[in-house]
Amino acid sequence: MTNPIDAGGAAAVSTMPASAPLRVRRTNPIKEILRPLGQLLIFVLGSSIVMALITVALALILRPTRDDMDMLQITLILLPQVLIDGLVLGFMYATIALGYTMVYGVLEFINFAHGEIFMFGAFAGVELLLWIERTNGLDVGNLAAYGLIIVAIIVGMVISGLLAITTERLAYRPLRGAPRLIPLISAIGVSFFLQDMMRFMQSAINGDFYRTFPDFGPFGKRITLFSMPLDDRTIDIAIQVKSLIIIIVAIIMLVGLNYLVNATRLGKAIRSVAQDQRTSSLMGINVNRIIALTFLIGGALGGAAGVLFAFKFTRADPYMGFLPGLKAFTAAVLGGIGNITGAMLGGIVLGLLESFAAAYLSIFTNGAMGAEYKDILAFAILILILVFRPSGLLGSKTTQKA
């Protein structure tokens, strides 16, 4: 199997002399939390700096092409906001990408219905909040509003996790021994089925197939991070409370998953099933259960991302899973599919690429290409990266199989 789930290896142990009494390696929980945090920090800073430098360089090069504005100045003014937006998007992609990468890690199977699992999570969260709005109203204090968002996320995770397990059981497990293409087709079928099922349910119950995320709490407020003096004005660089919540929740998810995979018994079982199912079963591991749990975990992460997405873009609709799903899958491949750390990096890079393309394309091309071309640019760069690193940014280049 190529690139089994690899979250950076287990904690290192000092080599001990042969005569020393044997100490079983015990994972240090603090270390298992700090390590992914550190990695995320490096990824965020690293890709932000690279993107910013490239953009500034482009602005300097292209500056003479436009005399109606100072391209460098505009680029710099936009930069902080573009970075923040890109990171918010990137963290959401990373959270979704983990679902693809974990399932791929254990089954070498791409769960194309993961975008729909994500969509169900979004609806679950939105429906819950709408229901609370109808019954009690959402005119609540700040603290309660935060609490409600957390609850909505948890409900989204539960629904998506259960849905993921159900699809695995009904649509994938019976095809486990079939040629590779067959479960893939099944996944595409599940994807359409779930889209239409949601559309049908929403149309039947609500008369319309999309739902709007209720507007409540202090989430629209903007927190000014810093102010830039510019000529005679100052420009505030701000982040929406909403975006801050998204980033924090996503970081908790990513770190939590790393901990689970690297420092728990379940994680050990997941890693070994990813390497060799048959041998894992000879170790006493219930492989089917571990696979189901992998779907549960990936689905739950997707559900959380779904609620965050609906929160950010204030809407849930049956087709909302398609593009983010495709992009998160791309992020997973970009990072090195099967590799958890890679999915996080891939998500962040993709989010930044998209945000930069949206902001600067029209400026740099003198309006010839607008923000609507952002995906073309983002994906062109992805293809370029993959041409040079086919196994992804963090994917191992060797195939290893016992």
Add this chain to the structure above:
Amino acid sequence: MGITLQTTRKVDAQGDGQLLLELDNIHTYYGKIHALKGISLKVNKGEIVTLIGSNGAGKSTTLRTISGLLRPREGEVRLDGKNMANVPPHSIVEAGIGHVPEGRGVFPGLTVLENLEMGAYLLRNHSELERRLENVFSLFPRLLERMQQKGGTLSGGEQQMLAIGRGLMQQPSVLLLDEPSMGLAPLLVEEIFNIIDRLNKEQGTTILLVEQNAQAALQVAHRAYVLEVGQISMSGLAADLLHDPRVSEAYLGL
């Protein structure tokens, strides 16, 4: 090639004669291929029983059927009298059957220590885990030296030791070994057979040993079965089979 065992085997020893594992008329298929055609065999507590036979005879298939990786279409596998024929592999491990598969099945991406810990996956008691680790390291000091090395970077002989060690971490009531000497240099082969012998003598481990190296297997085992295209063709005391002209001709290359 003869194997010099560090200890001497009493040819008539058969453990305490208590039946531990029994195969009763097992038929196993790969799709339409009828690989096992009614295999019956017994392993008593404390015995080393060897299953010899040429390539493709069905030795590995027999072990896979015992450990639940394959389901027999007919027949029963009984451990302590309980039928295991339709129990999933992880539950069979739990019931006390350890299987060191052909080709070793070492996790290449896990360290030696992690591989060994995987063997004791079902064990939740830390001090017992440490005790078993010490036991394995005392049998295979080389594994202790390589403790932090990735399983995939070990030599063939070391991987075999790791696979056996990992099987021992399960502390199974019966250990299935599938061609532990395969692909090893003669000196290592001897070392492996010595370990098998010691395991049985010093720790009382019951072993079902599958081998193509019939000579060495018959020297170390109490009893033996000869497998020919999916059927048992001969069985008896290992010492008797070792001197049986039919065995010598077919399997000992004499």
